[in-house]
Amino acid sequence: DGGITQSPKYLFRKEGQNVTLSCEQNLNHDAMYWYRQDPGQGLRLIYYSQIVNDFQKGDIAEGYSVSREKKESFPLTVTSAQKNPTAFYLCASSRQGGPNEQFFGPGTRLTVL
Amino acid sequence: GDSVTQMEGPVTLSEEAFLTINCTYTATGYPSLFWYVQYPGEGLQLLLKATKADDKGSNKGFEATYRKETTSFHLEKGSVQVSDSAVYFCALIWETQKVTFGIGTKLQVIP
Numbered sequence: 001d002g003g004i005t006q007s008p009k010y011l012f013r014k015e016g017q018n019v020t021l022s023c024e025q026n027l028n029h030d031a032m033y034w035y036r037q038d039p040g041q042g043l044r045l046i047y048y049s050q051i052v053n054d055f056q057k058g059d060i061a062e063g064y065s066v067s068r069e070k071k072e073s074f075p076l077t078v079t080s081a082q083k084n085p086t087a088f089y090l091c092a093s094s095r096q097g098g099p100n101e102q103f104f105g106p107g108t109r110l111t112v113l
Numbered sequence: 114g115d116s117v118t119q120m121e122g123p124v125t126l127s128e129e130a131f132l133t134i135n136c137t138y139t140a141t142g143y144p145s146l147f148w149y150v151q152y153p154g155e156g157l158q159l160l161l162k163a164t165k166a167d168d169k170g171s172n173k174g175f176e177a178t179y180r181k182e183t184t185s186f187h188l189e190k191g192s193v194q195v196s197d198s199a200v201y202f203c204a205l206i207w208e209t210q211k212v213t214f215g216i217g218t219k220l221q222v223i224p
Contacts, residue, residue: 050210099208105156106156
C-alpha cells in the first residue's frame, strides 16, 4: 500500500542532543512537508521541499534542519538550538500543480527530558 | 496574510445529534478549502474539499459548502456517532500548495 511512514512513533532525548526524525513516502510525490503540532496552536510549517535537493523554510524553521537527497525521504533534525522541542511532529507529501491534498504520516511524538 | 478561524472546543454532543463546526477564512482571492480529520494519536486525513465558490464537498455523511459571500466553509453532519470523535481541521490551500490550517476543533461524542 502507498503511504507515508514516520519512525519512531515515540522518541525520548536528553536536553542538548540533536535528534533526527524519519519520513519516507512511496506515493511518488514531489513535495514534502514537516509540521509541528502543539495543543491550541494547530499545525505550524517547519520546512517544505518541492523537489529533490531543494527545500525552503516555513514559519518556524529556527532550531531545525532538513535534507532532501532522495524523492522518497525528507528527514528532519531537531537541533539543540530548538528551545522547546517537545511536540508532535507530522510529515506530509503532495503532488505538485496544486491545490492538492496533502497526505500525512502517523506522526512522531518527541519528548525532551 | 491568510488566516483560518475555527473554535478550539471541545464540542461535546450526544450520539445522533446534529453537528456544525464553523470555519471562516480571510484570504485575498479564492483558495481551495479542505476539512481534515485527526483521530487520537494519528496523522491527518482528508475528509472533504471544495475548490470553488458554491461547491459542496461531502464524505462519510459530512458536508461543507464553500460560501464566498460569507467566507465560510462550515462542516455539518446530520447524526454523529461515537466513532466521529476526533479533531477537525479547516484549511485553505492555494495552487502554489501554500496551506493555512485552523487550530483544530475537538469533537467528543458521548453514547
